[in-house]
Amino acid sequence: MKKSIVLAALLFGGITVFAQTKDEQALKDIYKSSLTNAKCYPWLEHLSNTIGSRLSGSTGADKAVLYTKAQLETLGLDKVYLQEVMVPKWVRGEKEIAYLQVGKQKITFPICALGGSVATPKKGLQAPILEVNSLEELTALGEAKVKGKIIFFNRPMNPEFIETFKAYGSCVDQRSSGAREAGKLGALAVIVRSMNLRLDDLPHTGATNYGDIAKEQRIPAAAISTNGAELLSKSLKQNPSASLYFKQSCETFDDVLSYNVVGEITGSEHPERIMVVGGHLDSWDLGDGSHDDGAGCVQSMEVLNIFKNIGYKPKNTLRVVLFMNEENGVRGGKEYETQSNKNNENHIFALESDSGGFSPRGFSIEADEANFNKISSWSTLFEPYLIHKFVKGHSGVDIGPLQSNHIVKVGLQPDSQRYFDYHHAANDTFDAVNKRELELGAAAMASLLYLMDQNGIAK
Amino acid sequence: MKKSIVLAALLFGGITVFAQTKDEQALKDIYKSSLTNAKCYPWLEHLSNTIGSRLSGSTGADKAVLYTKAQLETLGLDKVYLQEVMVPKWVRGEKEIAYLQVGKQKITFPICALGGSVATPKKGLQAPILEVNSLEELTALGEAKVKGKIIFFNRPMNPEFIETFKAYGSCVDQRSSGAREAGKLGALAVIVRSMNLRLDDLPHTGATNYGDIAKEQRIPAAAISTNGAELLSKSLKQNPSASLYFKQSCETFDDVLSYNVVGEITGSEHPERIMVVGGHLDSWDLGDGSHDDGAGCVQSMEVLNIFKNIGYKPKNTLRVVLFMNEENGVRGGKEYETQSNKNNENHIFALESDSGGFSPRGFSIEADEANFNKISSWSTLFEPYLIHKFVKGHSGVDIGPLQSNHIVKVGLQPDSQRYFDYHHAANDTFDAVNKRELELGAAAMASLLYLMDQNGIAK
Numbered sequence: 001m002k003k004s005i006v007l008a009a010l011l012f013g014g015i016t017v018f019a020q021t022k023d024e025q026a027l028k029d030i031y032k033s034s035l036t037n038a039k040c041y042p043w044l045e046h047l048s049n050t051i052g053s054r055l056s057g058s059t060g061a062d063k064a065v066l067y068t069k070a071q072l073e074t075l076g077l078d079k080v081y082l083q084e085v086m087v088p089k090w091v092r093g094e095k096e097i098a099y100l101q102v103g104k105q106k107i108t109f110p111i112c113a114l115g116g117s118v119a120t121p122k123k124g125l126q127a128p129i130l131e132v133n134s135l136e137e138l139t140a141l142g143e144a145k146v147k148g149k150i151i152f153f154n155r156p157m158n159p160e161f162i163e164t165f166k167a168y169g170s171c172v173d174q175r176s177s178g179a180r181e182a183g184k185l186g187a188l189a190v191i192v193r194s195m196n197l198r199l200d201d202l203p204h205t206g207a208t209n210y211g212d213i214a215k216e217q218r219i220p221a222a223a224i225s226t227n228g229a230e231l232l233s234k235s236l237k238q239n240p241s242a243s244l245y246f247k248q249s250c251e252t253f254d255d256v257l258s259y260n261v262v263g264e265i266t267g268s269e270h271p272e273r274i275m276v277v278g279g280h281l282d283s284w285d286l287g288d289g290s291h292d293d294g295a296g297c298v299q300s301m302e303v304l305n306i307f308k309n310i311g312y313k314p315k316n317t318l319r320v321v322l323f324m325n326e327e328n329g330v331r332g333g334k335e336y337e338t339q340s341n342k343n344n345e346n347h348i349f350a351l352e353s354d355s356g357g358f359s360p361r362g363f364s365i366e367a368d369e370a371n372f373n374k375i376s377s378w379s380t381l382f383e384p385y386l387i388h389k390f391v392k393g394h395s396g397v398d399i400g401p402l403q404s405n406h407i408v409k410v411g412l413q414p415d416s417q418r419y420f421d422y423h424h425a426a427n428d429t430f431d432a433v434n435k436r437e438l439e440l441g442a443a444a445m446a447s448l449l450y451l452m453d454q455n456g457i458a459k
Numbered sequence: 460m461k462k463s464i465v466l467a468a469l470l471f472g473g474i475t476v477f478a479q480t481k482d483e484q485a486l487k488d489i490y491k492s493s494l495t496n497a498k499c500y501p502w503l504e505h506l507s508n509t510i511g512s513r514l515s516g517s518t519g520a521d522k523a524v525l526y527t528k529a530q531l532e533t534l535g536l537d538k539v540y541l542q543e544v545m546v547p548k549w550v551r552g553e554k555e556i557a558y559l560q561v562g563k564q565k566i567t568f569p570i571c572a573l574g575g576s577v578a579t580p581k582k583g584l585q586a587p588i589l590e591v592n593s594l595e596e597l598t599a600l601g602e603a604k605v606k607g608k609i610i611f612f613n614r615p616m617n618p619e620f621i622e623t624f625k626a627y628g629s630c631v632d633q634r635s636s637g638a639r640e641a642g643k644l645g646a647l648a649v650i651v652r653s654m655n656l657r658l659d660d661l662p663h664t665g666a667t668n669y670g671d672i673a674k675e676q677r678i679p680a681a682a683i684s685t686n687g688a689e690l691l692s693k694s695l696k697q698n699p700s701a702s703l704y705f706k707q708s709c710e711t712f713d714d715v716l717s718y719n720v721v722g723e724i725t726g727s728e729h730p731e732r733i734m735v736v737g738g739h740l741d742s743w744d745l746g747d748g749s750h751d752d753g754a755g756c757v758q759s760m761e762v763l764n765i766f767k768n769i770g771y772k773p774k775n776t777l778r779v780v781l782f783m784n785e786e787n788g789v790r791g792g793k794e795y796e797t798q799s800n801k802n803n804e805n806h807i808f809a810l811e812s813d814s815g816g817f818s819p820r821g822f823s824i825e826a827d828e829a830n831f832n833k834i835s836s837w838s839t840l841f842e843p844y845l846i847h848k849f850v851k852g853h854s855g856v857d858i859g860p861l862q863s864n865h866i867v868k869v870g871l872q873p874d875s876q877r878y879f880d881y882h883h884a885a886n887d888t889f890d891a892v893n894k895r896e897l898e899l900g901a902a903a904m905a906s907l908l909y910l911m912d913q914n915g916i917a918k
Contacts (some may be wrong), residue, residue: 031621035618036618159495159895162843197895198893198894361845418896434880440876
């Protein structure tokens with residue numbers, strides 16, 4: 001028995017060593033391709049600087065669909081196509097205005113309408129303003145104190161969280177639900193402190209959600225820059241009875257036709273098993289969405305470019321999907337799932353990049369225990385590439401709707417410290433993205449897809 | 460015997476758990492202090508935006524000495540003082556000019572004199588130009604081909620290295636030794652491609668070293684931007700006989716008096732055992748040295764501020780040293796070591812931050828096996844703070860001269876991807892530093908110093 005154990009150990013050890021060496025070489029090839037021969041950075045340059053912002057239903061979004069489809073067509077994939085999806089069309093209109101009226105003095109603030117918000121009356125809106133720090137505080141104040149007021153949500157993101165997404169998650173309810181809840185209590189409008197950890201002058205937009213409140217009962221919602229929020233709060237302490245004037249002319253139109261952009265390399269052994277890699281092609285309208293999520297789109301496209309460059313033919317079908325409308329509806333992600341069900345497709349793996357184009361640190365994994373352990377066991381392969389984080393957690397909004405018993409879903413986790421400096425703001429532009437960091441992210445994604453493809457899904 | 464093992468295991472386990480909990484709490488306190496109550500970012504803002512560049516011997520360097528000493532004096536330390544050190548004084552002079560003369564056309568290039576370089580003749584210098592990729596290639600060409608030429612060193616940093624410092628290390632010989640070696644072969648001057656991984660229009664300075672070549676035999680050396688190098692190389696292929704004109708008026712003066720800035724908290728148990736934390740206060744003259752190494756200075760000062768804030772009294776003496784003249788002489792580091800020897804000081808630990816103020820990733824450790832293992836064993840404590848790299852390697856230039864049998868030396872390793880976008884160039888400015896990343900670096904440094912102080916040096 002001892003002999004057979006030794007033999008098994010030798011054999012097993014031998015196989016492991018061989019597999020390691022092959023995988024190690026593949027990752028080397030992948031990183032070399034991405035760092036010396038990538039297209040993702042020039043792709044992003046075009047998306048950001050030539051096309052610009054890509055809000056669902058905008059000309060920019062239309063151009064981005066055509067451009068990325070045309071670029072995928074240059075890669076020699078087996079299929080490139082568009083998938084129809086109806087999307088909301090919300091337009092910001094004129095530059096928003098806000099000031100605090102203190103006697104004859106006007107103190108102005110940088111604001112922007114929140115995505116999906118209704119407009120103020122054409123001449124604007126002026127009312128006393130009430131600062132609160134949470135939805136709970138609002139509810140406790142009740143209708144008597146809230147009615148007729150503009151509610152100012154001013155809870156900052158908590159800097160004590162090491163990962164900024166946790167600070168965002170514990171703060172964003174003010175933006176997403178503030179207008180709905182304040183409206184129920186008779187407020188006239190809400191102003192929300194921008195989801196930004198640093199103090200600056202840029203208001204950050206993002207979706208606000210009225211739920212099932214009737215259109216005519218919805219109240220306008222705007223974001224104020226963090227410096228603006230500090231100044232407004234201070235001014236209100238000095239002048240509690242001051243009134244705020246603000247004006248925005250945003251508008252929601254009928255839904256319009258748009259597209260998810262899809263390209264694929266058919267699997268050489270299991271063409272029916274699908275691995276998805278993607279990001280979302282739409283962006284908010286203030287910057288050009290370079291980090292959110294131009295970066296994720298071009299990184300996903302780059303994965304296929306890398307495989308073509310290094311001559312790797314995946315066993316399973318590898319499909320890139322550039323989802324439309326993550327920001328204000330997730331219609332692309334939902335439609336993709338609907339069509340997938342209709343066609344009885346078998347998705348085994350989905351990987352999304354939607355946390356910015358910063359230095360990659362690891363992966364956030366939604367999987368059963370066996371698959372989580374399998375992926376984590378590859379950490380030594382990733383060590384030379386400074387990828388060290390393998391944690392359980394949320395993968396991505398666009399791949400969220402994809403559900404099956406066996407699917408493994410993963411989100412790329414880049415360094416998060418700078419993300420909310422740019423998120424949904426006018427400075428989310430091409431110059432904020434570093435070429436190498438973008439390419440390292442694409443290589444980490446390609447490496448994980450390679451390992452998944454080679455070593456399969458634990459059952 | 461079994462019982463005693465179980466008992467020992469329980470006791471040992473218990474002690475470990477207790478120690479972990481105490482250390483875990485200390486790291487929590489340290490990070491909270493740094494992320495909510497730090498002074499390092501406003502300190503850097505002043506150093507960068509009010510004082511500006513701090514080349515050894517400049518007014519900026521003098522102001523920085525006075526400013527940081529005054530700031531240390533506000534922290535309630537046990538000692539704050541200046542340590543005299545004589546430093547070189549090199550001055551850039553007028554903006555440098557370079558163009559390629561192709562017939563009647565002049566193609567201009569962004570250049571800057573390398574630190575320590577001699578000037579061209581007052582009217583400039585014009586000569587045929589010869590491109591090489593390495594010192595070896597230069598030597599192989601020999602005097603016959605080199606004499607009377609301007610040598611253009613154009614080997615780019617290799618993007619395949621995952622860590623950019625490795626790419627720098629394998630490339631910087633062109634800058635540091637190019638002029639010396641080309642001069643020996645009769646070249647008239649050298650132009651060196653900037654040590655920058657990206658293509659842009661900024662020339663990056665840095666020290667060039669003539670060795671023991673007599674002053675009158677030294678030839679001028681300048682850096683050219685990466686875009687400039689690409690254009691120059693292409694132009695030379697089209698016009699091999701074109702000549703390059705360039706002019707620079709830099710000058711070296713007599714050494715002047717400057718200072719290392721020192722502050723300390725006397726150890727409560729072992730005042731004679733010294734732990735040093737530091738960075739270098741001087742910078743190059745083109746930007747304001749925010750990453751190199753304003754960041755390291757204010758992070759080092761912040762370590763003492765954190766300990767004061769959380770009420771931690773180190774057992775060993777904790778000394779912050781802001782070294783003068785790292786960039787072109789390391790006189791501060793050498794003088795510190797000389798004085799330390801003269802005073803029979805006992806340094807047990809030195810930690811330097813001189814790799815930029817980016818997201819911290821880990822530590823580069825110079826220590827014997829036992830100490831390396833001890834420090835590495837703390838990695839689980841650092842895991843919640845995304846510090847994952849504990850590797851053997853170079854610690855820091857300024858603490859380099861400190862040598863003793865038992866000293867452990869460590870360098871903070873931030874994410875390196877963006878560092879050479881800014882290094883020694885005009886864009887190394889305050890806006891390139893993120894507040895949280897800077898603070899996280901300071902917290903990582905304070906955490907390591909705390910653990911060293913508590914858990915001692917393995918013997």
